[in-house]
Amino acid sequence: MKLVVAVIKPHMVDTVKDALQGAGVHGLTVSEANGFGRQRGHTEVYRGAEYTVDLVPKVRIEVLVEAEEAQAVADTLVQAARTGKIGDGKVWIMPVEEVIRVRTGERGTDAL
């Protein structure tokens, strides 16, 4: 099994979720994240004082999938999250040793 992790623009969450559901993904985890990449931060002004805000709000999406589906899911995610502008984010794939469904104790693929 694999874990597909994506850090994307917050307003792309719905598009990505719909695309992944269309690709047969049954569940995912979304969390709020902050970070910077090539996009760097932005500037805010309060009573004339400029602050550079280095960390940009992002959303982190995690999807557990069968090993052979990982590439396809990652591709779907990349397609859906792309706006073509700087700051679109990153997607990566990690190996997963075991998955267990809390309610039933099922393991492996059955737990997905």
Added chain:
Amino acid sequence: MDSGDTSWVLASAALVLLMTPGLALFYGGMVRAKSVLNMMMMSFGSLALVSVLWVLYGYSMTFGTDKSKVIGDPGEYLGLKGLMDPEALSGTIPTMAFVAFQGVFAVITVALISGAIADRAKFGTWMVFVGIWVTLVYFPVAHWVWGGGWIMKDVEAIDFAGGTAVHINAGVAGLALALVLGKRIGFAKEPMRPHNLPLVMIGAGLLWFGWFGFNAGSAVAANATASVAWVNTFVATGAATLGWLLTERFRDGHATSLGAASGVVAGLVAITPACHSVSPVGAIALGALAGVLCALAVGLKYRFGYDDSLDVVGVHLVGGLVGTLAIGLLADPDAPAGASGLLAGGGASLLGKQAIGAFSVLGYSLIVTLIIGLVLEKTIGFRVTTETEVSGIDLDVHAESGYDLTPATSGAFRQQSSKAAAPTGEGAMA
């Protein structure tokens, strides 16, 4: 006794009272989330303590029989004795209504100072400061300006609703305390963004609303003077907000919501002393001038390196000076005060009186506040520990958090009486 006047003054007193909780919101939204409650508590603490002191001896010190044009007789109305008599009148209203109206002025004047020392003052020391400052600074200064003291009788400066007694007074006291307490950790290095601008906007709205009581109520009658004051307050505030926003737009490229809220307050401050001595068009000029100058003045703290955290100096001291001095230029003989400023052909004498009034209050308040602040800092300590300041003053000093937005919590209920339950550090007693 005039029932119309009385009802307007009582209603105005309630309006002015609302300004202090409004100020708590205005200031509270501007600090970081970790110190929002402490910021608001400084206002509520002023409300609590000054209301008691006002009734016990403050009214008498301010409006008791004048002693040498310096102070009112503090024993005359001790505990407001004698003032429950239905025959006790101030002009056309019961003296008790006047006591109520003037008491809420004392409350907000002290609360205004707290914006200069956000995030870093011990709450207990702040409360001691409130009691001492209102006694040694506010009551005497209000007596000089309104209670028959020397600024009113000898200088004859115009201060309708508190440009000198309230705003210059509190503004320069804020500067003094900012100097005594020193800069916040990370000042002018780390971003210290306002954590909740909608809260700031609500606060500015409540201040604006309450300010009609502050200014129009200062006529102490429901009459033409009150109406002129009302309209001047209305229009000067609009002009100041425009002035602030235009300054921001040309200097920084953006008209900001914090700028709008600040422009509102700057305009209200500036028109406060002048609202019965200028024409409505004069009020527009005065407001616009205050909006622009205050927007420029809030940057001074970075140039001179004092951490007036929420710009009490830039808004209240500068706005108060602009309004007080502008009377000397813009006073219109057709306005209720009947005075003529320089531009109305009245010569420079009024401007001179205004300057003497303004700078006397400024000098007195600066020196006495510095002394009070330094004595408190050297004895009981005014500033919280570095750990408390970094981790957040709310949790350590008040044992509370402003916001709990996460559904995932962990912990257990403990009996109130259990002393060991207090999960706070040394700052808990501060």
